[in-house]
Amino acid sequence: MPTLGFLKKKRTKDSTGSRDLDSPTSPIKASSSPVTPTVPKTFAESAFASKPSTTQDSAVASQSTLTSTTSPKSDDPMNSSAYSQPYATPQTTPEPYQQSPHNIPSIQNLIHPSNTTSENQSYKHQQAGSSKAGPANGGAVTPNAAAQAAVRTTKGKYTLNDFTIQRTLGTGSFGRVHLVQSKHNQRFYAVKVLKKAQVVKMKQVEHTNDERRMLQKVKHPFLITLWGTFQDARNLYMVMDFVEGGELFSLLRKSQRFPNPVAKFYAAEVTLALDYLHSMNIIYRDLKPENLLLDRHGHLKITDFGFAKEVPDITWTLCGTPDYLAPEVVASKGYNKSVDWWSLGILIFEMLCGFTPFWDGGSPMKIYENILKGRVKYPPYIHPDAQDLLQKLITPDLTKRLGNLHGGSKDVMTHPWFAEVTWERLQKKDIDAPYVPPVRAGVGDASQFDKYPEETEAYGQMGDDPHKHLFLEF
Numbered sequence: 001m002p003t004l005g006f007l008k009k010k011r012t013k014d015s016t017g018s019r020d021l022d023s024p025t026s027p028i029k030a031s032s033s034p035v036t037p038t039v040p041k042t043f044a045e046s047a048f049a050s051k052p053s054t055t056q057d058s059a060v061a062s063q064s065t066l067t068s069t070t071s072p073k074s075d076d077p078m079n080s081s082a083y084s085q086p087y088a089t090p091q092t093t094p095e096p097y098q099q100s101p102h103n104i105p106s107i108q109n110l111i112h113p114s115n116t117t118s119e120n121q122s123y124k125h126q127q128a129g130s131s132k133a134g135p136a137n138g139g140a141v142t143p144n145a146a147a148q149a150a151v152r153t154t155k156g157k158y159t160l161n162d163f164t165i166q167r168t169l170g171t172g173s174f175g176r177v178h179l180v181q182s183k184h185n186q187r188f189y190a191v192k193v194l195k196k197a198q199v200v201k202m203k204q205v206e207h208t209n210d211e212r213r214m215l216q217k218v219k220h221p222f223l224i225t226l227w228g229t230f231q232d233a234r235n236l237y238m239v240m241d242f243v244e245g246g247e248l249f250s251l252l253r254k255s256q257r258f259p260n261p262v263a264k265f266y267a268a269e270v271t272l273a274l275d276y277l278h279s280m281n282i283i284y285r286d287l288k289p290e291n292l293l294l295d296r297h298g299h300l301k302i303t304d305f306g307f308a309k310e311v312p313d314i315t316w317t318l319c320g321t322p323d324y325l326a327p328e329v330v331a332s333k334g335y336n337k338s339v340d341w342w343s344l345g346i347l348i349f350e351m352l353c354g355f356t357p358f359w360d361g362g363s364p365m366k367i368y369e370n371i372l373k374g375r376v377k378y379p380p381y382i383h384p385d386a387q388d389l390l391q392k393l394i395t396p397d398l399t400k401r402l403g404n405l406h407g408g409s410k411d412v413m414t415h416p417w418f419a420e421v422t423w424e425r426l427q428k429k430d431i432d433a434p435y436v437p438p439v440r441a442g443v444g445d446a447s448q449f450d451k452y453p454e455e456t457e458a459y460g461q462m463g464d465d466p467h468k469h470l471f472l473e474f
C-alpha cells in the first residue's frame with residue numbers, strides 16, 4: 001500500500017522537479033490554508049444525463065458557453081480592445097471530496113519514485129502548455145476535428161515587451177511557467193520559459209520543437225491554447241492561456257481519492273481529448289494528474305505536450321512518467337496510441353484509489369518490474385463497472401486493450417462505466433463540473449498554485465546565441 005510520501009510528491013519526467021505540496025503559500029489568497037476535504041458537493045451519477053435546465057444549470061451552462069464561444073481573437077494577447085470581464089465569478093466554493101480516513105495510505109515519509117534519478121537519461125523532458133484555439137480559429141470544437149484543425153501561425157508573434165511578467169506558476173527541468181499580463185488587453189496568460197542551454201544539454205531539442213508543433217496544431221476544449229512563441233538569446237517562450245484552477249493533482253491529493261462519479265467526469269473529459277488527439281495521429285504519452293489543469297469552471301485542460309508526437313503508425317522512444325508507462329514502452333517495443341489508453345487506465349485507477357497500481361515505494365526500476373508483471377490489485381470499493389473498464393485498459397495484451405481495438409476510442413466511450421455520459425454535452429462543457437475552483441476570474445488569481453522562488457536571471461538578453469539554429473520554429 002502506498003504511503004503519504006507518495007501522496008505528497010509530484011512525479012516529473014526526471015528527478016529534479018518534485019515539489020512538496022505540504023507548504024503551499026499563496027501570494028494572493030489572504031489565507032494560505034490548504035483546502036480541507038469536507039462534504040462533497042452533490043454530484044449524482046445522473047449529472048451526465050441530459051436533464052432539464054434549472055436556474056443553476058443554466059448559469060453554469062451559460063458560463064461554459066462563454067468559455068467555448070468567446071472569440072479567440074478577442075482573447076489574443078495582442079488584441080488591444082478594452083478588457084471586459086466575460087465570466088461570472090463562481091458563486092460557490094466547493095471543497096474537494098472527502099474520503100473516510102481509513103482510505104488514506106497510512107505510512108509517511110517514504111521516498112517518492114520521482115526522487116530517484118537512475119532512469120533520467122531515458123526520459124525526455126519537455127515544458128509546454130498546450131494549444132488549441134488560435135487567434136485565427138474560433139467557435140465550438142467538434143470531436144475528431146482533425147480535418148478542421150488549421151495550423152495556426154504562432155512563430156515570433158509576440159515579444160517580451162508585450163507582457164508584464166508576474167509570479168511563477170510552476171517549474172520544470174528547463175525553465176518555468178510564469179503568470180503574465182498582456183499590456184494590450186490586460187488579460188492574463190501563462191508563459192512557459194525554457195532555457196535553451198538546458199534543453200540542449202538534456203537532448204530535448206526535438207521534443208521541444210515537437211511540443212510547439214503539436215500545440216500549434218491542436219484545438220479542443222480540453223487542451224490548452226498556445227497563442228504564440230518567441231525567443232531571445234537564452235530562452236524560448238510559449239504563450240498559453242492561463243488556467244486558473246490549479247492542477248488536478250493537488251485536488252486529488254487533498255481529496256485523497258475521488259468518488260466514482262467525480263473520477264468518471266474527469267476521465268470522460270480526458271477520453272474526449274485523447275479521442276481528438278488520436279484522430280490527428282497524435283500520441284500524448286504523458287497522461288497524469290500533474291498535467292491536468294482545472295479551468296475556472298472546473299473543466300480540464302491538458303497541458304505539457306512535451307512528449308506529444310505525431311505518429312501515424314508506431315514509435316519506439318522510451319518516455320513518460322514511470323507509474324504511467326505501458327508495458328510495451330517499458331519493454332522497448334514499438335508502440336502506438338495504445339499507450340495513452342493504458343495511461344487512462346492508470347489515471348482512472350489513481351483517481352479512484354489515490355495511488356497508482358504499480359507503485360511500490362522503490363525506484364522506477366521496481367515500478368517497471370511491476371508493470372511487466374502486470375498484476376493489479378483492485379480495492380473492494382472500486383465500482384464493478386469501473387473495475388471492468390480498468391481491466392480492459394490496463395491489459396498488456398494489445399489485441400485486447402480497449403481503445404486499441406477495431407472500435408477505437410468509441411469502445412471506451414461506450415463502456416458501461418461511461419453509460420450515463422452524454423458526450424456531446426460534455427464536449428460543449430454543458431455538464432456541471434464536480435468541483436469549481438475558488439478563483440476570482442479575470443484578475444490573475446493564482447491562489448490555486450504553489451509559490452516558488454522567483455527567477456533571478458533577467459529575460460530578454462541579446463548577444464551570442466549558439467543554439468538559434470536549433471529552434472527556428474520559435
Ligand SMILES: Nc1ncnc2c1ncn2[C@@H]1O[C@H](COP(=O)(O)OP(=O)(O)OP(=O)(O)O)[C@@H](O)[C@H]1O
Nearest residue numbers: 012126127128170172173177190240241242243304
Ligand atoms: N497554461 C497554464 N496555466 C497555469 N499553469 C500552468 C500552465 N502551464 C503550466 N502551468 C503550471 O506550470 C507547471 C509546469 O508546467 P509544465 O508541466 O508544462 O512544465 P514541465 O517543465 O514540463 O514540468 P515537468 O518537468 O514537471 O514535467 C504545471 O505543472 C502547472 O502547475
